[in-house]
Amino acid sequence: MAEEITESLESLLSRIHQALEENRPEEISAAIADLEPAEIALLLESLPLHERTLLWEQVPAELDGEVLLHVHDEVRSTLLQDMDPEEIVAATASLDTADLAELFDDLPKPVAEDMLRSMDELQRARLQETLSFEEDSAGRLMRTDTIAVRADVMLETVQRFLRWKASIPDNTDNLMVIDRTGQFMGVLPLARLVSHDQETLVETLMDTDVDAIQVDMKSRDVATLFQTHDLTSAPVVDKEGMLLGRVIIDDIVDVIQEISEQALMHMAGLDEEEDLFAPVVPSARRRAVWLGINLLTAFLAAWVIGRFEATLQQIVALAVLMPIVASMGGIAGSQTLTLTIRGLALGQISKTNSNWLLYKEIGISLINGVVWALVVAVLAVVWFGSVPIGAIIAAALVINMLAAGVCGIVIPLFLKRINIDPALSSSVILTTVTDVVGFMSFLGLATIFLL
Amino acid sequence: MAEEITESLESLLSRIHQALEENRPEEISAAIADLEPAEIALLLESLPLHERTLLWEQVPAELDGEVLLHVHDEVRSTLLQDMDPEEIVAATASLDTADLAELFDDLPKPVAEDMLRSMDELQRARLQETLSFEEDSAGRLMRTDTIAVRADVMLETVQRFLRWKASIPDNTDNLMVIDRTGQFMGVLPLARLVSHDQETLVETLMDTDVDAIQVDMKSRDVATLFQTHDLTSAPVVDKEGMLLGRVIIDDIVDVIQEISEQALMHMAGLDEEEDLFAPVVPSARRRAVWLGINLLTAFLAAWVIGRFEATLQQIVALAVLMPIVASMGGIAGSQTLTLTIRGLALGQISKTNSNWLLYKEIGISLINGVVWALVVAVLAVVWFGSVPIGAIIAAALVINMLAAGVCGIVIPLFLKRINIDPALSSSVILTTVTDVVGFMSFLGLATIFLL
Missing domain, CATH: 3.10.580.10 (CBS-domain)
Structure with missing residues (x-):
């Protein structure tokens, strides 16, 4: 029964993990005997490299091709590394042309050439035709087995x-x-x-x-x-x-x-093909890029704060409160941003309706800006016993939340216009804006009115 | 040709938006004549309330039922508000039982009763049977038109x-x-x-x-x-x-x-049924909850900073640099978190392999922590001419990125264990941890070693 199939998938995962740790290969091959290729693919993705190799050796050769199709790109390269050229050619022999084309680019060069040689004239012509279509086009998706x-x-x-x-x-x-x-x-x-x-x-x-x-x-x-x-x-x-x-x-x-x-x-600066168990060093290297970009923006924010060192020296309460302004702007902005990115993905947003959306989000930002500004102002006055500080943090909060709402729409739309994936870069730019605007408005207003 | 169909969907959106603004209803009904219900649903979702009502009036009555099925829940209620009870009953008459059951809970009570009365014995029995199955179960999804x-x-x-x-x-x-x-x-x-x-x-x-x-x-x-x-x-x-x-x-x-x-x-504290053009006031109210929760955590972070007022008073450079520590921790943590949440959604993560994952992420955090700590330390030394400040920010950064990596795995797994949706609450908890640990380690170390 199907209910049992899915329920057991998690316990199966546990059983296989244990069998791998205790090195009992015969138990593993018995456990995977009734699984579909997609389920074996999921098991392989749930394992670190060493254990993945052990499991991969137990997968029946006739399923290899189908399993390779079902894993994310990055996991696929780890699996291909463990195979001889002959094994790869054998594993892919039974695949449909479209499936073969999907694997083809990931194959090591000599293996790909071996494979082409081992095909008959017709198969080779079909594969080459499929490969001639652009990636991510219908030509690559299409099956040729029509009647x-x-x-x-x-x-x-x-x-x-x-x-x-x-x-x-x-x-x-x-x-x-x-x-x-x-x-x-x-x-x-x-x-x-x-x-x-x-x-x-x-x-x-x-x-x-x-x-x-x-x-x-x-x-x-x-x-x-x-x-x-x-x-x-x-x-x-x-x-x-x-x-x-x-x-x-x-x-x-x-x-x-x-x-x-x-x-x-x-949105987190990761690739969708990322292997959950990618080796530490290459993973760290890839994520370092995103962290480096973020560090630049963090230093920009720090530089803004640095402009106001004299003010902070005199009123240290500002240093205590300033992260609140930046943080509320960041959260409000990421809500608008997520809504915009989903709208773009679903095709709900176009040039003509983006203005309506902008007005709506400005309205929401104003309401929430004013409401939370009042709350923060009261708390700040109670905490530091200074009405001017309360007034200034309130004003800064409204300004920053307004900036967040506008940027949550304008940034992804602009990036899309210039053909940059809005999901990938919007959040960094947005945080930069809400940090800079937040610190600058709060410390700037304080410098003008409190000193 | 299909290519033209999708290409024109965006230009169609523009055309209809314009016709609505300039109030030319006949043009609208001509434009939507050849559209599928799902495409009309998309158009409706791309419009603010007033324009949505105008378009909804032009949709042929026989498509109403199908269109209602294809919009997000929140949009559906805005459409149902514009319909008479008789219209609703007529619109839903041609729907399959499963589809009808999906709409049923959203209908105003009197309309639902009207509808039940207008059905024949067999239809009513079928609908009631479908409704007796739990929401989000196969019984609700299933169609009864098998041969x-x-x-x-x-x-x-x-x-x-x-x-x-x-x-x-x-x-x-x-x-x-x-x-x-x-x-x-x-x-x-x-x-x-x-x-x-x-x-x-x-x-x-x-x-x-x-x-x-x-x-x-x-x-x-x-x-x-x-x-x-x-x-x-x-x-x-x-x-x-x-x-x-x-x-x-x-x-x-x-x-x-x-x-x-x-x-x-x-992950942004929004509901997936949210209407892109929901009216401002209710939208603001719903988002306020999320902002309020975030404000609590922001005040917690501020309170931590407040414990170190005396330190900040003496070394104002700390106030300038402290957001960098919090921000890098937040970014590193959100990367681990996103990977974990996707892994949970795909079923890649279970009890037995979460330890492996933890070791891997600790490894990545250590490498990136040390690398970026060195960079930040050098920049801080150059900027403020103080080697101790550089050493302290480096140490704080390593501590915070390690905490971020661990929490990016532990928080969602724990929430899942106690049956709370990890996507919904993990990011707030994570940011709280990275803010608190970031400020506390940086200012704490400074208080111990610099004063």
Whole structure:
């Protein structure tokens, strides 16, 4: 039963982790015997390098190819490192051309050449055609195992043809209808094929109101199309309308998952392909870049504070309170930013409605700015017994939260306009702004009015 | 062509926004005539309340039900507010039971009662059965429009039956095979039905190695099952194994999308159902909660700084440099945190491997802590001409980044253990820790060694 399958996945994880630690390989191979490639992939991702290698050795060779497809890019390279060229060629022999193309770029050069040599003419031509399409385009996603029929035959003929073929590719819900030249005409859903009279002609039954996908369409747009049109498969055509293959929902689910992982990971300056158990030194090196950028912005903020050393010297209470102004601005800004980044990802935001959004967020910032400014002012007055300090922190808070609200919209929209991923860089810029504006307004106002 | 469809969605958005601003309703209804419900839903989400109402009035009544299904919960309530009870009842009349159940809880009480009254006996019984399943369970996701056949008949009989029915529900890829009592036995893929000899018995062709889903299984687990097993549909059964319905991938794609939006939005203290154009006052009120919690933690940090007023009074350079320590800890911690939260969402992390993860992140924190501590120390020495200050900020930075790395793993794991959503609360707790540890270690060390 399925319920037990998922429940046991976590306990299976524990069992395998333990077996690995205690070095009992036979137990491991028994434990993974009934698993799907995607589940084995998950197990491999949940292990540090040494244990991952031990488990990988226990995975049956015939599953290697499928498992490699299901892991994140970075994990894949760790697995490929443990394989001989012959093993890799054998593992990938049974894969579909689209899957093979996905792996191909990750393969070591000599292995890739070996692989091309071991293929027959037709396979090689297909793979090279797939590789000629741009990454992240429909051409790379598409499967070429479509079944095409002609429009001018009867359903009976189609069924005879299918019975002669005896097997139909996985996930076939529609047959493709083409003309004499291979031009795409429409689809014949299997559901119609089985529910209509066998004398009917394909052309009278076929569905011509179909979203045919151009082979160079971006994967992201294909995913949107599948979601807005509730598709489970779609034909892929070239510029002349010739049928090239089909995209199926299985592959689209992966694209959707990847896009959403991207937004989450990019906001923390991480790559969505990052291996949870990447080795320490390279991980540290990659994260160092993000920390270095942040250090620059932190020094900028420190420099701003430094301009007001004389003020701080006289009123040390300012040093105590100033992180509050910066922090509230940062939080308010990150809320607006997250909403904007989700809106951009969902396609809710365009040039014409960004102004409405700006007005709304300015309104929210003003209300929350004023409300929390009052609270902070009262607490500051009680704490330090100085009404002027309360007034100044209140004013600085309103200014900073307003700046945060505006920047939470303007920064990601600007970055998108100049083709920089807004999820990746917005949060650093935003924090810089809220730190600088926060410290400058608070200490600046204090210098003007308190000294 | 599809390429044009998506490209035009953004320009369509602009066109409709303009038509709404200039009040040209006929242009709007022409523009949306060819759109899918999901696309209209996206348009509605991209508009402020007033314009949204204008567009909603132009949506053809027969699409209302489908459009309501495709918007986020919060947007849905704004749309329902503009409808008469009769309109709502009419809009929902054509919906599937599962879809109806999804809307039902959002309906105003009297409308819901009206709706129940307007249904026939069978519809009402079905809806009430669906509503009796827990929210976010397979029972709520499941569709009841399955086609079931008996195992002891020939394919020919099945095809005759299907032709007699004449239409097959959307997204039917498998027929369900049941016994005399309704017990689920297996599935007969349409692809097999059309590609095998018509004299074959269903029982010899059916696939019995199928993941049947228990009706009370959590939606999240159903989604994982679909992803790991590459399913496009799955039968749903009760505890006794009786067939109740089926879950299809269309609905699973929505679940996957929702789960990933959740992680992103929760990390900023927002709800994934939040309306991009929610009215200002309620939006401000909801965000105020998050800001209030953050204010508490900011005051805690300020209080820590306050303990060191005497120290700051004597060495004002400390006030200038202290935000750097807190900020670097915060960034390093949020990277570890994001990795952990994604790992939890993907099911990569369990009790047994969390220690490995902890060691790895401690390693990374130490390396980056030491590297950036040296950089900061040199800069601090150059800036303030004091080697002791450089040494102290370096030590504080290493301590804080280590604390950040440990907390980035321990906090979300602990929250998950006590059944609190780690994405929602981890980041506030983490920032509190990195602020408090950052200020305390830096100012504390300075008080001990510099005074």
